[in-house]
Amino acid sequence: MPVLNNVQAVNYALMQEMERDPSVVVFGEDAGYEGGVFRATVDLQEKFGVERCFDTPISESGIVGAAVGMAINGLKPVVELQFCGFTYPAFNQIISHVSRMRNRSRGRFTLPMVIRFPSGGGIRALEHHSESPEVLFAHIPGLKIVMPSTPYDTKGLLTAAIRDPDPVIFMEPKRIYRAFKQEVPEEDYVIEIGKANVVKEGEDLTIVTWGAMVKDTLKAVEEANKKGIFPEVIDLRTIAPLDREAIIQSVKKTGRILVVQEAVKSFGVASEIIALVNEKAFLHLEAPPARVAAPDIIVPLPRGEQYYMPNPDMIYEKILEVVNFLT
Amino acid sequence: MLVDQYSPFEGKMLQILDKDGNVLDESLVPQIPDEDLVKLMKTMLYTRTADRKALMYQRQGRMLTYAPNEGQEACQVGSAYALAKKDWMAPAFRELGAWLQRGVDLKTIFLYWYGNEMGSKVADDIRILPVSIPISSQCLHAVGLAMAARKRGLDEVSIAYFGDGGTSEGDFHEALNLAGVYKAATVFFCQNNQWSISVPKHFQTASETFAQKAYAYGFKGIKVDGNDILAVYVATKEAVERGRKGEGPTLIEGYTYRLGPHTTSDDPTRYREEQEVDEWREKDPIKRFRIYLERRGLWSDEMEKQFVQEADEEVERAFKEVEQSGNTQFDDIFKYQYEKMTPLLEEQYAEYKAFFQERGML
Ligand SMILES: Cc1ncc(C[n+]2csc(CCOP(=O)(O)OP(=O)(O)O)c2C)c(N)n1
Numbered sequence: 081m082p083v084l085n086n087v088q089a090v091n092y093a094l095m096q097e098m099e100r101d102p103s104v105v106v107f108g109e110d111a112g113y114e115g116g117v118f119r120a121t122v123d124l125q126e127k128f129g130v131e132r133c134f135d136t137p138i139s140e141s142g143i144v145g146a147a148v149g150m151a152i153n154g155l156k157p158v159v160e161l162q163f164c165g166f167t168y169p170a171f172n173q174i175i176s177h178v179s180r181m182r183n184r185s186r187g188r189f190t191l192p193m194v195i196r197f198p199s200g201g202g203i204r205a206l207e208h209h210s211e212s213p214e215v216l217f218a219h220i221p222g223l224k225i226v227m228p229s230t231p232y233d234t235k236g237l238l239t240a241a242i243r244d245p246d247p248v249i250f251m252e253p254k255r256i257y258r259a260f261k262q263e264v265p266e267e268d269y270v271i272e273i274g275k276a277n278v279v280k281e282g283e284d285l286t287i288v289t290w291g292a293m294v295k296d297t298l299k300a301v302e303e304a305n306k307k308g309i310f311p312e313v314i315d316l317r318t319i320a321p322l323d324r325e326a327i328i329q330s331v332k333k334t335g336r337i338l339v340v341q342e343a344v345k346s347f348g349v350a351s352e353i354i355a356l357v358n359e360k361a362f363l364h365l366e367a368p369p370a371r372v373a374a375p376d377i378i379v380p381l382p383r384g385e386q387y388y389m390p391n392p393d394m395i396y397e398k399i400l401e402v403v404n405f406l407t
Numbered sequence: 408m409l410v411d412q413y414s415p416f417e418g419k420m421l422q423i424l425d426k427d428g429n430v431l432d433e434s435l436v437p438q439i440p441d442e443d444l445v446k447l448m449k450t451m452l453y454t455r456t457a458d459r460k461a462l463m464y465q466r467q468g469r470m471l472t473y474a475p476n477e478g479q480e481a482c483q484v485g486s487a488y489a490l491a492k493k494d495w496m497a498p499a500f501r502e503l504g505a506w507l508q509r510g511v512d513l514k515t516i517f518l519y520w521y522g523n524e525m526g527s528k529v530a531d532d533i534r535i536l537p538v539s540i541p542i543s544s545q546c547l548h549a550v551g552l553a554m555a556a557r558k559r560g561l562d563e564v565s566i567a568y569f570g571d572g573g574t575s576e577g578d579f580h581e582a583l584n585l586a587g588v589y590k591a592a593t594v595f596f597c598q599n600n601q602w603s604i605s606v607p608k609h610f611q612t613a614s615e616t617f618a619q620k621a622y623a624y625g626f627k628g629i630k631v632d633g634n635d636i637l638a639v640y641v642a643t644k645e646a647v648e649r650g651r652k653g654e655g656p657t658l659i660e661g662y663t664y665r666l667g668p669h670t671t672s673d674d675p676t677r678y679r680e681e682q683e684v685d686e687w688r689e690k691d692p693i694k695r696f697r698i699y700l701e702r703r704g705l706w707s708d709e710m711e712k713q714f715v716q717e718a719d720e721e722v723e724r725a726f727k728e729v730e731q732s733g734n735t736q737f738d739d740i741f742k743y744q745y746e747k748m749t750p751l752l753e754e755q756y757a758e759y760k761a762f763f764q765e766r767g768m769l
């Protein structure tokens with residue numbers, strides 16, 4: 081079984097889907113000949129030719145807008161936008177068309193397409209390379225938003241995204257692109273979009289997180305375990321549609337909820353999850369719902385980033401606070 | 408007018424000095440005082456020294472991601488020299504020479520690449536906008552700067568810098584269109600360095616030149632040898648003067664080459680031939696200007712040696728200062744979000760401050 085890191089798993093999934101389905105095309109800035117600035121599309125052009133994997137001009141609105149036309153006309157575009165912060169020039173296409181075509185045409189035109197890009201901070205990069213914009217996409221009806229946290233999940237989720245009949249925003253936490261390796265089965269498998277994963281069972285507290293924060297959360301949980309505290313950790317895998325069942329079920333069991341997100345605190349995915357818990361499991365709560373997130377400021381350049389990124393220590397503190405509420 | 412004589416549709420490129428420093432057309436040589444010629448040389452050399460050292464600091468793990476300028480010094484220094492102090496500059500991220508030519512302290516520039524926003528706070532009397540990372544977005548700001556000047560009765564001109572790849576973004580086209588419609592006094596300076604990371608320029612456009620794109624927006628464009636500082640200067644000077652007289656925008660394509668990697672994260676051997684780089688090294692902008700100045704008796708090996716040594720020491724001093732005091736102050740990441748911190752930010756600021764203080768991180 082191949083042992084791959086996260087970015088290799090992206091490449092592996094793309095490779096297999098391109099092999100399986102000739103309508104899959106992959107393109108983006110530097111995504112063709114060079115194989116992407118993170119090497120996610122490496123070897124694809126060589127293997128499948130320039131008609132199926134190609135470079136584009138620097139034109140995010142163009143990339144996404146053209147993908148809409150291609151998806152309508154029989155292809156399955158999987159486009160790469162170079163960084164999270166460079167999705168913004170494509171927002172007009174994403175909001176005005178990608179998310180709406182099915183509804184607008186009452187099902188006549190559908191968009192089986194994937195927009196994938198590296199997301200999140202913590203790599204000491206220039207401005208606009210460190211953003212966590214998942215909620216900007218999640219707030220748009222008609223989109224699905226996926227963010228894997230392991231190589232195994234990456235392959236299963238990306239495969240599912242490519243096969244999905246609707247547009248999927250596939251966010252790749254770049255901080256953990258090469259952080260660790262894992263066995264990734266060669267055989268065909270998909271991980272269902274919309275289903276969360278309980279990565280650690282526990283009874284004292286439910287922690288919901290996703291992407292690169294899963295690793296940091298598990299680190300904090302390890303510390304908590306030493307104090308005899310056993311949180312349950314849910315990796316969302318899919319941000320929209322949210323796996324409401326998994327969250328509610330767990331909170332009913334633990335009576336406590338903490339959401340860990342890398343993005344800024346206000347108006348975020350965490351806010352949505354906590355609203356959901358309040359609506360559906362209010363009477364089960366033994367402590368106020370809590371969040372660990374970045375402060376509501378613009379991502380600092382690297383010399384200030386350490387003050388911004390949520391870290392295991394903050395998560396650990398919050399775990400204690402929630403568990404010790406009123407005791 | 409040069410823009411008329413050098414039509415991009417006729418395959419013309421304005422060039423005054425050839426790659427060996429020979430003057431191709433005496434009538435085109437601009438009237439630049441000797442003292443300034445020497446200063447231009449020094450600024451190009453200083454740019455190169457700072458650039459190479461920045462690259463070295465990055466390799467040593469002392470600097471963060473850096474975008475090198477080597478090979479593009481004439482484009483940057485020559486065009487900025489054509490601006491008046493009152494004129495505005497909207498840079499992309501590869502214009503070190505232009506920043507230095509306009510008098511920005513190297514320490515400030517290094518501070519930015521060191522990863523501290525204070526490096527984007529340029530002295531009040533220098534009209535440069537901060538580095539703009541989203542490709543070509545700054546082109547529109549340049550148009551607005553010029554439009555505002557006109558509406559306020561001022562004769563300020565603006566210049567926007569961007570790359571060959573930058574011409575593929577919608578913002579670039581919207582900026583040219585707006586500038587054409589409003590006859591904005593904007594100089595669009597395209598540093599065509601042949602590459603956009605790994606993508607060669609013919610994948611960016613099917614146009615023969617970048618300069619010709621201006622015509623679709625109702626104004627003129629000119630292609631110049633971007634490694635010839637005299638050509639860059641005269642073309643920019645003419646564009647600035649026309650803008651100042653109310654004759655609208657100009658697009659200048661500086662035909663040049665990025666000799667180094669795209670950034671320190673890039674490995675150009677993956678996508679381009681060493682031979683291509685060698686050919687362009689022959690066309691080095693500093694080399695030809697050196698010969699030109701030597702022939703005019705304004706420059707010598709001795710002068711160069713001495714200047715480069717001084718520059719080296721000065722750059723080292725600037726960087727060491729940045730290393731010593733360049734860390735971001737905790738307060739600053741909260742302080743500049745709004746004129747006044749909102750109550751929510753006040754609360755978060757206090758909470759975070761306490762967290763980091765408890766851990767001895769502040
Ligand atoms: C909107 C946007 N998309 C993508 C990028 C990533 N990116 C940074 S530089 C670059 C290539 C730029 O090429 P060019 O405009 O020719 O300028 P050069 O780097 O050659 O100076 C790309 C694609 C970006 N900074 N902004």
Ligand SMILES: [Mg+2]
Nearest residue numbers: 570571602603
């Ligand atoms: Mg370029």
